[in-house]
Amino acid sequence: MKFAAAILSLSLTLAAPFALAEEDVVPLPRDTTDAAVIRGSIAFRTYCVLCHGTTGKGDGRAAKMYTPRPANLTVSPFPDKYKEMIIRGGGPAVGRSSYMPPWGDELTDEQITDLISFLRELRKTGIPAS
Amino acid sequence: MTPRSNSSIRLSLMAVVVTLAMPAFAGDQTVGQAKKAFTVGVLKAKVGETVTFRNDDEFAHNVFSLSDVQSFDLGSYKKGEVRTVKLTAPGTIEVECAIHPEMKMKIEVAK
């Protein structure tokens, strides 16, 4: 719910400048957690869902091929810094399965930070509205 | 035309209709992998039918799909080997070879 509301408010604010006259330009909101979560969800959808699933429970389309299964991110007990290490360096960076590939070369620092925000949201709410 | 020509035409027409209708009743279709390409570009099939992938190339192929409709990984297999997948849902399945990303084809699965 909160997710959908965030998307709605963000798109309205982005749409606003086009609807108004030049003198009434509304500045974009400064970066918020909601915006970070949305950006993170885009990166998640692009790179992570194949294994971790659209709801992050570790039930992606490719998941059944692997033992151990991809992690259920909705119940992950690890702190942000640990998750960042896994994202950047892959499973082997923290002594875990190499089925989790390293993304450090492929994602920008901003994408990784946004992913962490998104993962926090996943932990809190359980299932993000799709 | 003479009556004899009429009936022979009818007979050949029936034969054509029967042969055209036959694939629709076959439960399995085959797609070859040859010269680093699939032998069929778009395959039309139905839910419940099977598709057999046969490797005719001198090197291994690995046919897979990560489509929303149905995902599968047939693993790597050599020349002469076949792998079969049963179609479980309607929609368009994008099939590729993991080893050779240029190899692509689609299966359009009808209900």
Add this chain to the structure above:
Amino acid sequence: MSQKLISQRISLPLALLFGFFLAATVVAAEQDPWLRPDVAPAPPENQLTPERVHLGLLLFFDPRLSKKMTMSCASCHNPSLGWSDGLPTAVGFDMHTLARATPTIVNTSFNSIQMWDGRKSTLEDQATGPIEAAGEMNLPLPELIERLKSIPGYASKFEAAYPGMGITAVTVARGLASFERTVLSTESPFDRWRKGDEKAVSASAKNGFELFQDKAKCAVCHMGYNFTDNGFHNIGVKDEGAPDVGRFAQRPLKSMHGAFKTPTLRDISRTAPYMRNGSYKTLLEVVEHYDRGGDVKQNLDINMVPLHLTASEKADLVAFLESLTGVPPDIRVPSLPL
């Protein structure tokens, strides 16, 4: 009909037919699958022009495209070192050693997919990646554009190459890709042999080419004029630290775990050390890797098996590989716009 007319009616079509067959054999002879086409393919929106190639040349050699103005594309893709860097793995931003070797850019315009793990498909897609990668040139694209705009000399170069399109990430990528399309392998002894000069290569190399296609199974992956199938294989290369999962990050399938793109073998003598992590210093070591059937047996490509090559067969293979290197053109390093 008179006799004369009948024979004319037959002989003219026959002559035409003969002519067609002659032309067909000439054309067929030119399409030797092991010889490189003359020109690299370019997409319709980025056809090669001298202005575009020149723009790409300037950008390729310009270290101002990196955060600290110390690295250009040519720092790693160094024309003096076979368009690679002679290192086991690349060295990036702030002299950090990276995980994979710098691939050569020779003939990459003929490849259908780019990078060791195939995450980019066209040269245009790939070109700006290393510029913004934190571990490499580390310059975010918006800053790159600002910097290029602040160099007055670039404006006319971009305008000549891409009129009306301005200085954007798109025109930077297209310019770089256009230059890369001119980095092609030159005629090697192997090519001269294929064109009919029996003395161009040694008997050892000729036997090596036979082994390449047959007993040693190299041509299963290293096929065609660019000696690559543009495919992904796990050939069992040992990693020093954590295993590099390669293509698996793009396609999470078992066979792709540890699989990497087959590189070209053209100009191979110039791009030691070999393999994606620079494990081997000589071509003989590479041949021995394959003779063993690879080192890391887990998830190995099913085409990889021990070959049981004799010492003389290994030497023949090395001789053949060495025959794939031509004389590179001397490249003039440009004066950059100010």
